[in-house]
Amino acid sequence: xxxxxxxxxxxxxxxxxxxxxxxxxxxxxxxxxxxxxxxxxxxxxxxxxxxxxxxxxxxxxxxxxxxxxxxxxxxxxxxxxxxxxxxxxxxxxxxxxxxxxxxxxxxxxxxxxxxxxxxxxxxxxxxxxxxxxxxxxxxxxxxxxxxxxxxxxxxxxxxxxxxxxxxxxxxxxxxxxxxxxxxxxxxxxxxxxxxxxxxxxxxxxxxxxxxxxxxxxxxxxxxxxxxxxxxxxxxxxxxxxxxxxxxxxxxxxxxxxxxxxxxxxxxxxxxxxxxxxxxxxxxxxxxxxxxxxxxxxxxxxxxxxxxxxxxxxxxxxxxxxxxxxxxxxxxxxxxxxxxxxxxxxxxxxxxxxxxxxxxxxxxxxxxxxxxxxxxxxxxxxxxxxxxxxxxxxxxxxxxxxxxxxxxxxxxxxxxxxxxxxxxxxxxxxxxxxxxxxxxxxxxxxxxxxxxxxxxxxxxxxxxxxxxxxxxxxxxxxxxxxxxxxxxxxxxxxxxxxxxxxxxxxxxxxxxxxxxxxxxxxxxxxxxxxxxxxxxxxxxxxxxxxxxxxxxxxxxxxxxxxxxxxxxxxxxxxxxxxxxxxxxxxxxxxxxxxxxxxxxxxxxxxxxxxxxxxxxxxxxxxxxxxxxxxxxxxxxxxxxxxxxxxxxxxxxxxxxxxxxxxxxxxxxxxxxxxxxxxxxxxxxxxxxxxxxxxxxxxxxxxxxxxxxxxxxxxxxxxxxxxxxxxxxxxxxxxxxxxxx
Numbered sequence: 119x120x121x122x123x124x125x126x127x128x129x130x131x132x133x134x135x136x137x138x139x140x141x142x143x144x145x146x147x148x149x150x151x152x153x154x155x156x157x158x159x160x161x162x163x164x165x166x167x168x169x170x171x172x173x174x175x176x177x178x179x180x181x182x183x184x185x186x187x188x189x190x191x192x193x194x195x196x197x198x199x200x201x202x203x204x205x206x207x208x209x210x211x212x213x214x215x216x217x218x219x220x221x222x223x224x225x226x227x228x229x230x231x232x233x234x235x236x237x238x239x240x241x242x243x244x245x246x247x248x249x250x251x252x253x254x255x256x257x258x259x260x261x262x263x264x265x266x267x268x269x270x271x272x273x274x275x276x277x278x279x280x281x282x283x284x285x286x287x288x289x290x291x292x293x294x295x296x297x298x299x300x301x302x303x304x305x306x307x308x309x310x311x312x313x314x315x316x317x318x319x320x321x322x323x324x325x326x327x328x329x330x331x332x333x334x335x336x337x338x339x340x341x342x343x344x345x346x347x348x349x350x351x352x353x354x355x356x357x358x359x360x361x362x363x364x365x366x367x368x369x370x371x372x373x374x375x376x377x378x379x380x381x382x383x384x385x386x387x388x389x390x391x392x393x394x395x396x397x398x399x400x401x402x403x404x405x406x407x408x409x410x411x412x413x414x415x416x417x418x419x420x421x422x423x424x425x426x427x428x429x430x431x432x433x434x435x436x437x438x439x440x441x442x443x444x445x446x447x448x449x450x451x452x453x454x455x456x457x458x459x460x461x462x463x464x465x466x467x468x469x470x471x472x473x474x475x476x477x478x479x480x481x482x483x484x485x486x487x488x489x490x491x492x493x494x495x496x497x498x499x500x501x502x503x504x505x506x507x508x509x510x511x512x513x514x515x516x517x518x519x520x521x522x523x524x525x526x527x528x529x530x531x532x533x534x535x536x537x538x539x540x541x542x543x544x545x546x547x548x549x550x551x552x553x554x555x556x557x558x559x560x561x562x563x564x565x566x567x568x569x570x571x572x573x574x575x576x577x578x579x580x581x582x583x584x585x586x587x588x589x590x591x592x593x594x595x596x597x598x599x600x601x602x603x604x605x606x607x608x609x610x611x612x613x614x615x616x617x618x619x620x621x622x623x624x625x626x627x628x629x630x631x632x633x634x635x636x637x638x639x640x641x642x643x644x645x646x647x648x649x650x651x652x653x654x655x656x657x658x659x660x661x662x663x664x665x666x667x668x669x670x671x672x673x674x675x676x677x678x679x680x681x682x683x684x685x686x687x688x689x690x691x692x693x694x695x696x697x698x699x700x701x702x703x704x705x706x707x708x709x710x711x712x713x714x715x716x717x718x719x720x721x722x723x724x725x726x727x728x729x730x731x732x733x734x735x736x737x738x739x740x741x742x743x744x745x746x747x748x749x750x751x752x753x754x755x756x757x758x759x760x761x762x763x764x765x766x767x768x769x770x771x772x773x774x775x776x777x778x779x780x781x782x783x784x785x786x787x788x789x790x791x792x793x794x795x796x797x798x799x800x801x802x803x804x805x806x807x808x809x810x811x812x813x814x815x816x817x818x819x820x821x822x823x824x825x826x827x828x829x830x831x832x833x834x835x836x837x838x839x840x841x842x843x844x845x846x847x848x849x850x851x852x853x854x855x856x857x
Contacts, residue, residue: 245521250266348446468572
């Protein structure tokens with residue numbers, strides 16, 4: 119407590135009634151629950167008092183115009199005095215002789231409007247990032263930064279940083295009505311300032327937290343947030359944004375190159391650092407364009423503390439990771455991709471968050487963002503916490519974040535990670551480790567509602583964007599509209615197709631005839647969702663090896679198998695996704711601490727696979743029948759499916775005026791000559807791609823450019839052709855136009 123000397127008692131008798139000894143004591147200890155109620159200017163008995171807390175000061179002077187009033191030290195580091203006149207500055211002097219003059223932040227009103235406060239109180243502010251976080255702005259004609267954070271159960275919240283010696287006593291924040299939000303405007307604080315929130319939680323614990331809606335962070339392992347002014351970027355992608363709908367819909371060719379930015383390439387002449395956003399804007403964008411992909415998908419770039427999580431355990435959902443540069447440079451990357459005609463998708467992680475002390479865990483001393491009961495709130499697989507989707511403010515926090523990436527960074531879509539873990543309460547849990555829903559079932563109704571609301575919000579605000587679900591179960595209608603009972607995603611990863619076909623292709627060809635169903639079963643459900651066929655990072659890590667090492671046989675057979683598999687994948691119904699390095703058959707499995715083996719990409723066999731993927735992308739994107747009805751049964755017809763010979767054949771269709779495509783695959787090392795195959799129409803069928811071509815590293819066995827079909831019925835088709843089908847190959851024919 120403040121020592122009450124006789125002289126101090128005399129002075130305190132003159133102090134206003136709004137300030138007590140207990141207030142002074144709590145201010146000095148940095149635990150006052152309502153600092154704006156006692157600090158700053160307050161009227162009492164027709165006098166305006168100014169009260170300020172200035173740790174380590176030896177004197178404080180209030181200046182109004184030319185008039186100076188010295189404030190009295192009334193206990194500890196609290197100073198007060200009556201100060202007449204309109205407005206004032208404070209000049210603070212220290213024992214070492216230094217002084218500084220500042221505008222008193224406790225004399226300034228809240229930046230938040232009544233309408234903002236109303237929406238925050240409801241938990242329905244869809245543009246949460248515009249009102250929470252740290253915003254460089256001019257308020258009441260003063261330049262500075264407005265800080266606002268949601269911590270409804272905290273006893274006290276302060277903003278601390280390199281501008282106030284990280285002292286939580288200096289800038290305690292104002293509780294904004296019943297919103298649960300605390301805010302303060304700090305004059306003179308600007309872009310680049312480091313900060314955290316010092317929170318005294320409901321449990322009395324005092325801890326430092328990163329900003330949940332901060333635009334920037336320090337480079338891990340440092341943990342502070344950084345004030346970033348993200349206003350004023352000059353986008354040059356109006357043409358792309360106008361045409362985006364045509365590039366993102368289910369009738370468009372969509373071929374996605376999935377990238378971990380930290381390990382695509384590194385600068386070994388600069389301590390092995392990863393490329394910056396600006397360097398990636400040149401090098402990665404030009405490479406993806408050259409390879410013929412239509413979209414780049416980034417593993418999460420929301421700020422994350424642990425490199426080994428690859429971004430899938432984010433702490434700063436609103437902060438592009440500083441590992442590759444500041445926010446505007448991330449925009450440079452997106453802008454460059456759009457200029458090249460490429461869409462940019464982001465892996466987004468609303469399913470869980472890490473337990474790091476500086477993150478969201480028990481943010482205000484209570485399980486605020488997470489569940490209190492670990493049977494609902496803890497992921498045993500990843501040692502992470504699960505968002506409480508049933509809490510309105512938490513759901514809104516996540517929906518707003520989805521909109522934020524679309525609005526502020528012009529992203530073209532979100533691939534939502536681990537959807538299955540969100541949909542089921544018993545995901546990866548034994549009996550007794552989970553809590554049933556209100557009907558006694560396993561479905562997580564709150565998560566389902568969140569996903570529906572998120573998709574409705576995203577497509578409502580950005581109808582030309584896309585959302586994609588990584589969903590590994592048979593949960594119904596994932597990519598169907600919300601108004602017909604679906605989750606509302608635009609697309610869904612086809613995990614079943616991926617698992618079955620990889621299981622098939624990894625087998626020795628002599629055994630494949632016994633597992634033919636693994637190759638063909640996917641067609642039975644191929645049109646129940648808008649599917650993406652994914653060969654993602656998860657298939658080339660954690661001891662699974664690389665794509666080429668999965669293939670059986672000697673080196674030549676491995677490459678032939680992989681080429682045939684890619685040919686089947688690119689011609690099979692469904693959009694395409696391939697993880698970086700797989701396009702040139704990287705020998706090693708992916709290592710996030712290194713870079714891709716670009717040396718291997720120059721070897722003849724690897725270069726052949728790279729050439730094949732480039733040509734597959736070209737054929738896929740330029741041939742309507744191979745993409746227009748990727749998600750509709752009318753675009754596909756089986757022609758041949760011979761388990762004994764491990765061959766399959768099918769026709770892909772577009773509209774009536776689009777030339778049909780014939781695809782024949784051979785998954786044995788047996789050359790098949792004079793193989794008769796049924797076709798829907800007589801005429802010349804040009805061989806437009808053959809994975810056995812020598813430019814891909816094959817034996818150059820084929821059909822001399824094409825085959826002539828005659829009206830000899832076969833395979834339940836009115837016409838047929840005789841073809842040469844190379845061993846371990848996919849061959850693609852296109853009906854020649856009669857024009």
